[in-house]
Amino acid sequence: MTRIVKIAVLTVWLLLLLGLARRDFFIARLDSGEQTAVLQAAKYQQYYGVHLNGKRIGWVMEDVRPSSSGFSIRQQAALKLKVLQTVQPVNMDLSAELDSGMRLKTFQFTFSSAFYSTKAEGRTEGKKVFFALNTGRTVIKDAVTLPDTPFLPLNQRGYLLAKMTRKGDRVKHAFIEPMTLTPHESVITYNGRNKELIGGRVYNLHEFTETYSGMKTRFWMDDKGKIIKEESPAGFVYEAEAKFKAMDIQDSGDELLAAVAVQYSGSLLPEGSKTAAYRLRFPPEAQVELNGGRQQFAEGKLRISRDVFPPALPASPDAACAEKKYLKPSRYVQADDPKIVAKAKEIVGTTTDPAQQVRLLTDWVYEHIEKRPVIGLPDALTTLDSRLGDCNEHAALFAALSRSLGLPTAIAAGVTMQRNAFYYHAWNEVCLGGQWVSVDTTTRQLPADLYHIRFTRADVEGQIAIGGLLGKLEIEILPPQ
Template identity: 25%
Template sequence: MGISHHGACRGAVTMNTERCLSLILVLILLFCSDHAQAEGADLERWHVLTIDGSPVGSVHEVLAEGDDHWQVSESTVMVINRLDTRIETSTVQETVETAGGLLESVRLRIQVSDQVMVIDAFAENGEWVTRDPTPGVPERRQALTEPLTGPRAVAALLAGLSEPGDQVSYSAFIPFTMQPGAVRAELVGFEMVGEFSLRVIEEHLPGLPTPLVRMIDDDGRNVITRMPGPFGLLETTLADETAATLAQSGGELPDEVFEGTMLKTGVRLPSPRRLEYLELELRHRNPALGWPDFNSSHQRVLEQTSDRVVVAVERRHPRQSVPLTADVDDALGDYLKPNSLLQVNQPELVELARSITAEADDRWQAALMLEQWVAENLSFDMGVVLASSSEVLANRRGTCTEYAVLLTALARAVGIPARYVTGYVYAHGMLAGHAWTEVHIGEDWLAIDAAIPADGPADAARFAFLWTDLNGGIGELNAGPAMQMFGQIDARVLAWRVADGELERYPDRVPLPEVSAGLFVDRVQGIVWTLPAGWRVVDHDLTWPSNLIAAAVRSDSERVELRWVSHFPWERAGQEWLESRAQQGRAVIDESSPFGLESAWLVEHDQGFDLLRPGPDGLWQLRSSRRDLLAELADGLALPVQ
């Protein structure tokens, strides 16, 4: 086994490409909770949930009549099998509706990790009250302009639409956002399903850029619901219990479904963790969804049309020192509050945050200490969809979502205003869904990223489209921007600037590596590899998840690979660092300065040999099964070094 990423860092690079999976699974679960339920003989109904035609779960509805009310329970189970991991999530939504059709209360139980999130909401004195059982989280109250309509009454309203163009408006509880909202439904036509003619209803919901399509029977009950999503069409279909139970075993979506949510940039950027400026062109595959607002203090829109946006991202550095104990402006108070995800008042979390920052003089220094602790103490686990800070602290695992949740909570615990950010990050030629943290220092919001840390503020090799204090719960993560972006856009790099470097601009296309029989030249990364006679270059165009730059092969099947291996910015790739990594990987440092190369190491391991040379923020790795081949192929290799 050769030298590779540090455990946490290795997971961090992988997790970013799965970020949108975590968020979208929550969105799908809440989408399935938005069913209308009509009164009738069928008091129990089952639906099969599919994504792009693949069964991935079920929805179970139960209608119970009380003395003066109706209770509707909707249970959703979803299972995605991905990369040898079973990701199982579930929700239960229980609503109580008066005999007159008014919504009295909603209880949501959401399980997307080991813990179950519980939200209770109810109407009281003209307000909608939301309560979270998490200690220290205040209840939220929202004035209602009109009473909310219950699911039975919604079904009756939809059943009253008889001609195309008929519309009805009402207020209801929106599971996506977990808030009340105004809904407009329109009958747009009819569709034959088997021998039945179903009414096709488009329901326009707040927070969603595209309507939810319901295909209902004459009683207003859902037979089919549809909504486009990043992984394809999300659909629930009325079924029997046997079919729904079988669907609960889950499904494995094709690789193309996941690859469609990642953005190939066509370029391997040099030193992406040191980027100070990045300019991107984004193209929308479905302009009808619209664009989110990209503008922030360090990100701005340069050009925008319905299907094209040019975004410029700058790396913002601290401009002033602020004592850790300084007062926080009242306007930033929301960014210090505890909530269902950020359990800032948890004694164990507060104690940890204070111990980590005990030697910090100012807020920025404290923020970097917290970032380093999270980066070094969490490990990657794609089976976690979305967990609270207390659960992350206990289990110390998750995707970049959990890294960002814990870091944001730790910052707030020591009095640093912090918010959660969703966007895309660059890694190995790709832009993939990601989450990170921003802290407020002086007059600025500064990005820090425990999943892919940089030396100082988070690099500019990313762009954001959602900033939130998370005080509104996980519903804030399901807002329009996520649906507008994930799986809906393409990206191209136009320009960049590395720290202490010049602006590199390519308005037409970034030049690809030059490859001939015995020569590989990547002018963007500054690599020239001249091969001996009989060798040729292969596999020079791979992107994530591969960190392979290029490989050299010979007719006798011998192969030598050039790879890039990153490490934490606070680590230095010297002899001591290599020895610690080698011990973890059953490898030994065979020689320092091999083949006459200074600042290089030859490492022997189970698969052969690695020649390692330090580069910007990481190591160049030349790997072969034979030592003599490394010497032969290293002779013609010129690399940018640290």
């Protein structure tokens, strides 16, 4: 559940959210069956307090019980998050049935926040997970395939101690994320024993690092395999606590968006600049896509050239424009849905010029979607129906409308300048005449200004990679050259 909480929080400002493949090639794969010996007689209930900057803003509960065919799992979480000076409650509930080897059989998951709610249920058949996701406005049915039979990551993980005995030992395992319903594979590294101060008490614990999708978390475990503390990339800290203490939510915490804002060095760009240059520093394991379109990255420096709209015919078209994925519908960008297709045709009318179609779509999304921070997974159909959302909902809906007209469109995720700092943001890039043009429908920028720095192009379920930058990104604005 701690991982579910992290993903849900990421969606506030981005969606939250691959050199590892070569680096991890020789790591032993973790067999989920190895949990059986440790958890065969498992029966426990554990509470965790969720802290942000020293304030308890929520709690997580995990209950594990043996059943006639294996194990029954119940995980719940409640948070209070301050977003744009408003407090939003977030509640999650996960129930799952596992076999005797802790392999996932079925699950039901519910999520609710101020302006969003969803229910999901699914089952596994071998390495495949079939599911249905109900947003209250549409039902999304899909299936995902993992490299191994999935199991749920629990907070009782004594099987790691049996597998990893020396500092530097590493294992990997596959899992499915109940919030995003996307498969992942993580790598866990054992860092040895360390003393850690938790709740005013010094513990001698086993320390681990877990990496997936470019993100790193740290957790500390006692000799019985119980996780005592975990730290997430977004600055959240989870500590094992008594029920009465964990559920005593003190505060909604600091403003969430401000907590992950990226301060910059250097001077602002001169008025009317056509290019910008930045020096970027971020973790080497972060999964970023900085080159392409108007961006050129080399040796830690990024150059951005302002788009021209409508663009002139390029001498050499951008090869990425021809990638079919930017025309295809996806789980949350339902470009082939009749409602999306009909709305796109209604917006552009008889206009056949692609550049003019992009302008009409940009104006419509900006004018008809109410600007509200939505904690949840943005999908185009729900946004079209609800007519509210933040940058994620704007970008998902625009991508669906644009793709339905045959215009290759990507969702760009990165940062942009607001209130004298860089904040995580999502916008779009549309391919016109073989050239990418940036579009920000949240702020009605066509093209987007030079402060929009893209770190990845991906539909909603792929944007979690941006989480690897949280708290670790440094930006320096270089003088004009």
